[in-house]
Amino acid sequence: MPATLALLASATTDSHAAAALAKRLGLELLPGPSAEVPAGLDALLLLDGDALSLHQTGPRAPGPVSVDFGSAAMRHRRKGGQNELLGRAVGVGRKPRLGVLDATAGLGRDSFVLADLGCTVLLCERVAVMAALLEYGLARARRDADPWLVATSARMSLQQGDARDLAPAELAAIDTIYLDPMFPPRGKSAAVKKDMALFQRLLETDGDEADSDRLLLWALGQAVARVVVKRPLKAPCLAGRKPSHQLRGKAVRFDVYVLSAFTDCAPGDPGRETGGG
Known part of the structure; x- marks a missing residue:
């Protein structure tokens, strides 16, 4: 079964960019940085300024995944x-x-x-x-x-x-x-x-x-x-x-x-x- 995802902006200043990205990716945009994560969601895509990361939900989930070539x-x-x-x-x-x-x-x-x-x-x-x-x-x-x-x-x-x-x-x-x-x-x-x-x-x-x-x-x-x-x-x-x-x-x-x-x-x-x- 494919994973279910939603997108979340880390701050209100990221809201506009997050809305555009969610539309492009066809993902649900959660309403605000403090939004409650819906049940049954496998992962969150988090936009934080110029950084984008994928966060798996659930207990003992691994850390976030992002593309950082300078890591x-x-x-x-x-x-x-x-x-x-x-x-x-x-x-x-x-x-x-x-x-x-x-x-x-x-x-x-x-x-x-x-x-x-x-x-x-x-x-x-x-x-x-x-x-x-x-x-x-x-x-x-x-x-x-x-x-x-x-x-x-x-x-x-x-x-x-x-x-x-x-x-x-x-x-x-x-x-x-x-x-x-x-x-x-x-x-x-x-x-x-x-x-x-x-x-x-x-x-x-x-x-x-x-x-x-x-x-x-x-x-x-x-x-x-x-x-x-x-x-x-x-x-x-x-x-x-x-x-x-x-x-x-x-x-x-x-x-x-x-x-x-x-x-x-x-x-x-x-x-x-x-x-x-």
């Missing part, structure tokens, strides 16, 4: 070894100004890492609430006093909607399509974290895995150099399609489908990987 966690992730695997998978270093389409942007964390690695990233997110969180997070990053944050976010652009609806002109500068479909439900031995359970309901579609399969098949039909899919280590390949090679980390792997050579490669760079990782 300590994101700065720490810059030093993580997983970034190297992600960069290698999409083709960082194989041509200047690598264009990446993140077709399942979510909270944009992998997109930001790729932009930090020098890629120009187009983020697509079809869930309107998630896209709104990204929109506010990007806007805040671009206004930040940190030049690194401003420069990195400048290499990111956002489009709300299904990546499959992009016009050919919007795909013309894309070299790699990156997919990070929602992980399959875990077994009884490992319960899904509460925040992820909420996101699974927000992202719920008819036949999630089948839709991920269709998204891969669409991506493989585009005029790009490669398609990369992030998967749990033991998960089957999407659509039963064996990748050209895989890059494996401690918790996830990247299935890399090499379709053609990168154009405008650096001197001496073959622009193509044929296997092995």
Whole structure:
């Protein structure tokens, strides 16, 4: 069953912006900062000036979720070894100004890492609430006093909607399509974290895995150099399609489908990987 949400302004000064956002997202707008939260509501979208956050309701609910590219966690992730695997998978270093389409942007964390690695990233997110969180997070990053944050976010652009609806002109500068479909439900031995359970309901579609399969098949039909899919280590390949090679980390792997050579490669760079990782 899809999650039920409402929008709340943190202060009366946010009321006008909150009303416009609630109308755009098709959400109920609660009447004022001190409004009582209706029973049966799964989460609240809270607008606080230039910040937008998602708050799960109920006892022992996890903390709020927002898109904060300048957070300590994101700065720490810059030093993580997983970034190297992600960069290698999409083709960082194989041509200047690598264009990446993140077709399942979510909270944009992998997109930001790729932009930090020098890629120009187009983020697509079809869930309107998630896209709104990204929109506010990007806007805040671009206004930040940190030049690194401003420069990195400048290499990111956002489009709300299904990546499959992009016009050919919007795909013309894309070299790699990156997919990070929602992980399959875990077994009884490992319960899904509460925040992820909420996101699974927000992202719920008819036949999630089948839709991920269709998204891969669409991506493989585009005029790009490669398609990369992030998967749990033991998960089957999407659509039963064996990748050209895989890059494996401690918790996830990247299935890399090499379709053609990168154009405008650096001197001496073959622009193509044929296997092995």
